[in-house]
Amino acid sequence: MNVDFSISQHPLDITPLREAIASPDCGGFVHFEGRVRNHHAGRAVTALRYEAYRELAEKEGARIVAEISRKHGVRAAAVHAVGDLRPGDLAVWVGAAAAHREAAFAACRELIDAIKERVPVWKHETYADGKTSWIAGCDHAGTAGNPDHP
Amino acid sequence: MKPPLRGLLLAGGRSTRMGRDKASMILRGNGQTQAANALRLLEGSCAGVFLSLREGQEKPEGCGSVEILRDAVSCGGPLAGILTAMRHDPEAAWLVLACDLPFVDAEVVSLLLAGRDDAPFTAFASAVDGLPEPLCAVYGPAALPILEEHAARGHVCPRHIMAEEGARLLQLPAAARHALENINTPRDLEMMTRFGDPGAAPPEPAGKTPGREVRLGWFGFLAEQRGRREEMLVTPAGTVGELFAELAAREGTGGLTSGVRFAVNDEFASPDHPLKAGDKVVFMPPFSGG
Numbered sequence: 001m002n003v004d005f006s007i008s009q010h011p012l013d014i015t016p017l018r019e020a021i022a023s024p025d026c027g028g029f030v031h032f033e034g035r036v037r038n039h040h041a042g043r044a045v046t047a048l049r050y051e052a053y054r055e056l057a058e059k060e061g062a063r064i065v066a067e068i069s070r071k072h073g074v075r076a077a078a079v080h081a082v083g084d085l086r087p088g089d090l091a092v093w094v095g096a097a098a099a100h101r102e103a104a105f106a107a108c109r110e111l112i113d114a115i116k117e118r119v120p121v122w123k124h125e126t127y128a129d130g131k132t133s134w135i136a137g138c139d140h141a142g143t144a145g146n147p148d149h150p
Numbered sequence: 151m152k153p154p155l156r157g158l159l160l161a162g163g164r165s166t167r168m169g170r171d172k173a174s175m176i177l178r179g180n181g182q183t184q185a186a187n188a189l190r191l192l193e194g195s196c197a198g199v200f201l202s203l204r205e206g207q208e209k210p211e212g213c214g215s216v217e218i219l220r221d222a223v224s225c226g227g228p229l230a231g232i233l234t235a236m237r238h239d240p241e242a243a244w245l246v247l248a249c250d251l252p253f254v255d256a257e258v259v260s261l262l263l264a265g266r267d268d269a270p271f272t273a274f275a276s277a278v279d280g281l282p283e284p285l286c287a288v289y290g291p292a293a294l295p296i297l298e299e300h301a302a303r304g305h306v307c308p309r310h311i312m313a314e315e316g317a318r319l320l321q322l323p324a325a326a327r328h329a330l331e332n333i334n335t336p337r338d339l340e341m342m343t344r345f346g347d348p349g350a351a352p353p354e355p356a357g358k359t360p361g362r363e364v365r366l367g368w369f370g371f372l373a374e375q376r377g378r379r380e381e382m383l384v385t386p387a388g389t390v391g392e393l394f395a396e397l398a399a400r401e402g403t404g405g406l407t408s409g410v411r412f413a414v415n416d417e418f419a420s421p422d423h424p425l426k427a428g429d430k431v432v433f434m435p436p437f438s439g440g
Contacts, residue, residue: 034440041281042314050439053369053432055416080439092440112440120413121439122370134371135438136278136409 004077005061007052007121012081014093021075021097028101030108032094038087040135044128050082050091053120064114072107074098080121153291155263156242157192157199158235160228160285161185161210161249162221172333173210173249184249186212195259196245200238202231210249225306228285232308233301236294248285250332258329262288262320270296271317274330278371278409278435282317283330284308331409361386362427364393370435372410390414390431391421397433409436 004020022029036048061078069076078094085091092115096107123135161173173185180187185201192199201216203209209218219238221230228248235244245263247254266272266288273287285308289297300311322329361384368376387393390412412419413432425431 041310051369052439053367053413053434056413056418056432059416060418116440117437119439120369120411120434120437122435123438124370133279134374134435136276136436 005058005065006079007054007057007061007082008079010050010081010083010085010089012079012090012093014079014090014095017077017079017093017095021077021095023075023097025099026075026097026104027099028104029095029097030101030104031096032092032108032112033090034092034094034112036085036087036089036091040125043125045087045125046128047126048085048087048089048091049124049126050080050085051122051124052080052082054082057119057121061115061119064111064118068096068107068110068114072096072098072103072110074103074107076107076111078111078115080115080119082121153241153243154198155196155288156235156239156244157189157196158202158219158232158244158246159185159188159192159199159216159249160202160231160246162202162204162207162231163228163248163250164204165250171210174212175333177252177333183210183212184252185210186214187252188247188249188254189213189216191254191256191259192245192247194256195263198239198242200235202235223301225301225304227306229297229301229306229308229311232289233294233297236289236291236297240294241291243291244289246285246287246289248332251286251330252333253329253331254286255329258286258322258326261322261326262286265318265320266290267318268292269318270315271312273312273317273319274322275319276330277322277327280319281309282312282319284312285332286330287312287317362425364425364428365430367430367432369432370438372433372435385425387425389421390419390423390425393425393431394421394433410434 004017038045065076065078074096076096080092081090094108094111096104096111098104124132125135126132165172174183177184189199199216200219201213202219205220219234221234223230223233232246262272268290270290270293271287273282273284276283296315305311363382363384366381366383368379373379385393385396387396411434413434414423415430
């Protein structure tokens with residue numbers, strides 16, 4: 001199965017990734033695009049910077065893609081942007097291709113969740129009022145993907 | 151007239167990262183479970199204390215005969231427990247406390263209660279990002295319609311709801327800056343049991359321990375706080391966990407908390423990972439990619 005993960009400077013070029021995982025034996029191709037939102041916790045976001053611990057992020061990202069490719073029998077790849085982004089810009093791209101759509105949907109969902117949880121990347125937001133903040137991951141959502149509230 | 155104050159202990163989490171029920175763990179030196187200590191704390195200031203559990207969940211050890219409220223809202227997470235309680239007594243203000251905050255004590259609770267007014271939310275500001283800490287907070291009666299409205303729209307993170315709606319924000323005094331650190335993973339627990347309470351003075355190095363020089367790397371807000379991305383440091387610490395405790399205690403780097411993960415030579419490392427001269431050590435704040 002195909003394994004690919006990288007940390008890349010904004011703007012991302014995802015054409016090579018799409019071509020790398022698309023395959024004639026794969027009838028289902030699901031991809032997810034994480035884009036910069038123009039609001040966070042009620043504040044207007046005007047700019048956003050991502051930074052990554054690249055050496056570890058690329059190792060861990062490759063492990064995630066390998067694990068999930070194997071688990072679902074899909075071809076998968078992902079890339080996360082670093083640098084200065086604006087609302088609407090592409091921050092992370094995840095793709096999974098499989099013979100049938102069920103595996104592709106499941107793998108795509110698990111990939112983005114695992115990347116958010118396990119890959120050392122940090123987000124720095126700038127707001128309309130000129131203030132800035134580093135964002136810490138949210139532990140309080142308690143959704144099916146993150147049931148670990150106290 | 152001030153509404154009556156009820157206490158709610160949130161113990162309905164699945165503790166998936168810990169792998170066992172956090173409420174039943176004994177974290178403090180008095181031999182009581184975390185749930186028992188937290189209930190006693192709430193009983194000290196509230197007229198009526200309730201224990202929030204999931205449907206079908208067993209009562210954690212040490213809870214005595216406290217009244218149980220089972221999640222009657224399907225949104226999941228702590229919000230389900232909070233909404234269930236507020237619907238149970240909508241006229242009351244609720245002091246909400248999570249069961250995995252072993253450093254919250256009577257002093258912290260009295261600071262919180264002294265700071266509250268009739269605002270829907272009263273909470274401490276996070277030492278990390280300044281946002282409200284929702285799981286040691288007071289939810290006034292006015293919070294109920296706000297929470298209902300967010301839940302109906304699928305917003306289930308109380309921290310984000312509070313930030314968006316505006317909370318009365320209190321600052322923790324410097325001496326209690328670690329009070330709201332929670333325990334999520336066996337590693338957090340190990341850090342706590344090995345190094346005692348966060349913020350406690352570090353053990354004195356024994357005699358003239360030869361130091362080893364390591365390279366520290368910093369990212370995110372930790373890099374901002376340090377004012378640098380890399381530095382060399384001579385330390386007597388034998389493991390990455392000891393180095394972490396030494397830095398956190400000696401330098402008071404506010405962001406060096408239990409949520410920080412470690413890497414040595416570009417690989418994830420546990421606290422007992424031995425340090426060698428020349429190692430590259432990185433302390434990573436909680437990730438926020440995606």
